[in-house]
Amino acid sequence: MTQFSEFTDLCIQIESIPGSLEMTDVFAEFLKNIDDDELAVSCYMVMGEIFPAWTGKKLGLGPNLLFSALSKAAGISLDQIKALLRETGDIGETTYRALCADKKSQSTFSSFFDTEDGGDGSCSAGGRLSIREVYDRLKEIADASGKGAQSQKIKSLQYLFSESSPIESKYISRIALEELRIGIGEGIVRDSIAKAFDVPVAQVEFAFMVTNDLGEVAAASKKGGVDALSHQHIQVNRPVKMMLAQVTNSIEGAFAELNEAAIEWKFDGARLQIHKNGNDISLFTRRLENVTNSMPDVVKAVLEAVTAENAVLDGEAVAIDESGKPRPFQDILRRFRRKYDVENTSRDIPISVKLFDLLYVDGVSYIEKPLIERRKKLSEIIKPGANGISVDDLEITNDPEVAAEIYRQAIAAGHEGIMIKNPNSPYSPGKRGKNWLKKKPVMDTLDLVVIGGEWGSGKRKNKIGSYVLACYDNVKNVYLEIGRVGTGLSDELLDALTEQFSELIEVENGVTLKIKPEVVFEIAFEEIQKSPNYPAGYALRFPRLISVREDKTIEEIDTLEKIERMYQGQKE
Ligand code: AMP
Numbered sequence: 001m002t003q004f005s006e007f008t009d010l011c012i013q014i015e016s017i018p019g020s021l022e023m024t025d026v027f028a029e030f031l032k033n034i035d036d037d038e039l040a041v042s043c044y045m046v047m048g049e050i051f052p053a054w055t056g057k058k059l060g061l062g063p064n065l066l067f068s069a070l071s072k073a074a075g076i077s078l079d080q081i082k083a084l085l086r087e088t089g090d091i092g093e094t095t096y097r098a099l100c101a102d103k104k105s106q107s108t109f110s111s112f113f114d115t116e117d118g119g120d121g122s123c124s125a126g127g128r129l130s131i132r133e134v135y136d137r138l139k140e141i142a143d144a145s146g147k148g149a150q151s152q153k154i155k156s157l158q159y160l161f162s163e164s165s166p167i168e169s170k171y172i173s174r175i176a177l178e179e180l181r182i183g184i185g186e187g188i189v190r191d192s193i194a195k196a197f198d199v200p201v202a203q204v205e206f207a208f209m210v211t212n213d214l215g216e217v218a219a220a221s222k223k224g225g226v227d228a229l230s231h232q233h234i235q236v237n238r239p240v241k242m243m244l245a246q247v248t249n250s251i252e253g254a255f256a257e258l259n260e261a262a263i264e265w266k267f268d269g270a271r272l273q274i275h276k277n278g279n280d281i282s283l284f285t286r287r288l289e290n291v292t293n294s295m296p297d298v299v300k301a302v303l304e305a306v307t308a309e310n311a312v313l314d315g316e317a318v319a320i321d322e323s324g325k326p327r328p329f330q331d332i333l334r335r336f337r338r339k340y341d342v343e344n345t346s347r348d349i350p351i352s353v354k355l356f357d358l359l360y361v362d363g364v365s366y367i368e369k370p371l372i373e374r375r376k377k378l379s380e381i382i383k384p385g386a387n388g389i390s391v392d393d394l395e396i397t398n399d400p401e402v403a404a405e406i407y408r409q410a411i412a413a414g415h416e417g418i419m420i421k422n423p424n425s426p427y428s429p430g431k432r433g434k435n436w437l438k439k440k441p442v443m444d445t446l447d448l449v450v451i452g453g454e455w456g457s458g459k460r461k462n463k464i465g466s467y468v469l470a471c472y473d474n475v476k477n478v479y480l481e482i483g484r485v486g487t488g489l490s491d492e493l494l495d496a497l498t499e500q501f502s503e504l505i506e507v508e509n510g511v512t513l514k515i516k517p518e519v520v521f522e523i524a525f526e527e528i529q530k531s532p533n534y535p536a537g538y539a540l541r542f543p544r545l546i547s548v549r550e551d552k553t554i555e556e557i558d559t560l561e562k563i564e565r566m567y568q569g570q571k572e
Contacts, residue, residue, distance in 0.1 A: 359429075
């Protein structure tokens with residue numbers, strides 16, 4: 001049995017390592033030395049997860065619950081916890097300091113925080129819990145639901161904090177809030193498993209692709225080596241990660257690397273992976289959430305159209321209006337999220353599924369077979385003319401002009417563009433490679449003013465990690481929030497922006513900042529959506545910072561009127 005203190009030491013050690021090779025060595029060594037029933041949970045927890053990837057499940061604990069538990073465990077007020085959070089910007093460090101303060105009870109709270117680490121060594125003693133005990137408690141917290149669940153979660157967390165040392169609690173808090181981020185992702189865990197149990201990385205990768213569960217792969221590697229790994233297979237009702245596409249800027253460019261390409265419309269919908277096990281159908285989203293109960297119409301269509309007994313199919317769920325044009329993306333999300341009154345919503349927003357790939361049929365895995373073969377089989381097992389489900393059109397060509405014509409047709413039909421696929425490529429779950437390329441029109445941009453922000457955490461500590469954006473309502477002469485941008489900003493840019501904005505902070509409330517409107521961002525996005533969540537009444541899908549428009553004043557930014565026009569134009 002391994003103590004959680006050893007897992008904590010592992011985290012501390014890994015955090016101090018810059019290179020992934022050394023991290024792999026360290027984690028491989030750890031895996032070698034733990035018990036069989038600790039293997040899987042260590043693989044999940046080192047990535048800051050509790051559940052294997054295929055479940056699509058997250059721990060889902062709100063920060064306030066954790067603050068309450070910490071406040072109780074440490075015997076300090078919520079306000080003091082929040083003050084600490086403002087100071088450290090990190091939940092782990094806050095937990096550590098709060099619990100050290102508790103341990104060093106003779107000193108006052110404020111004098112305690114004058115010292116860096118709480119000083120007297122009482123905070124570094126090991127706790128009483130094993131890895132499994134911590135894992136099982138966290139899982140219990142994740143699974144608790146219904147009446148009394150909140151207080152149960154607080155109690156469980158409080159228990160974890162009281163049975164662990166402050167340094168262990170630091171990592172427990174970070175796992176509980178899904179903020180462990182010590183630098184280990186799936187790739188390093190995969191390589192560590194290979195190294196620990198002396199099996200080829202490619203074999204581990206294959207087993208991971210089909211099972212979508214690194215914990216299970218680790219256990220199989222230890223138990224049966226290469227032989228056990230090669231016997232792993234796709235399981236019906238367990239979602240596989242979806243293959244993803246890279247952007248290509250030009251059709252010609254895409255053809256430069258391919259003799260022939262398979263061209264399909266890029267439908268404007270949402271990804272759907274369909275599992276059929278006899279009469280039992282399951283539907284999964286791109287994030288591997290199970291949405292079967294929200295889509296009885298799709299379940300019916302699959303039962304009618306798919307002739308194979310068992311199958312795993314990949315496609316896009318598209319909602320079409322009376323005129324045959326795709327409806328806005330959020331209509332499909334409404335369908336996915338619907339839990340009640342499902343029948344009526346199905347009638348209001350009918351879905352049509354466009355199938356474009358196949359991973360498994362009646363005991364045979366297809367992921368390693370070339371796309372053309374997968375497509376041939378797909379056409380064989382789908383009845384043509386079925387209601388609400390069909391195999392999409394695919395054209396194999398070596399002529400960029402043919403692809404350009406299909407592109408024009410897709411855009412004219414209101415879809416996003418085309419997919420340019422390598423006809424000989426396998427299906428690579430979870431990979432965003434060159435075998436699937438997407439060609440879409442150039443993104444639109446808007447000039448928006450920054451009116452707020454949020455302090456980052458972890459690596460982004462002491463930096464403003466995301467920015468609140470507003471457009472101008474020239475009728476009411478106010479700035480209206482329309483969304484946030486935070487992803488895709490380099491560390492250098494974040495530093496420069498943080499410095500630039502530090503002068504403009506008006507109110508600082510926790511990590512939330514109100515910023516004097518002064519700086520204009522040029523923002524690219526994929527679509528404007530109606531949204532009740534923002535005062536502007538609209539939101540941007542996939543916003544990305546293109547540049548800081550030093551040359552623009554805030555009076556020159558885009559207006560609500562223009563955004564309304566763009567939204568209408570988009571619909572037409
Ligand atoms: P993106 O979301 O822009 O990364 O584009 C990839 C997504 O396009 C996939 O995840 C699918 O949901 C969607 N898509 C639409 N049509 C197709 C198609 N014919 N082949 C593959 N993906 C498609």
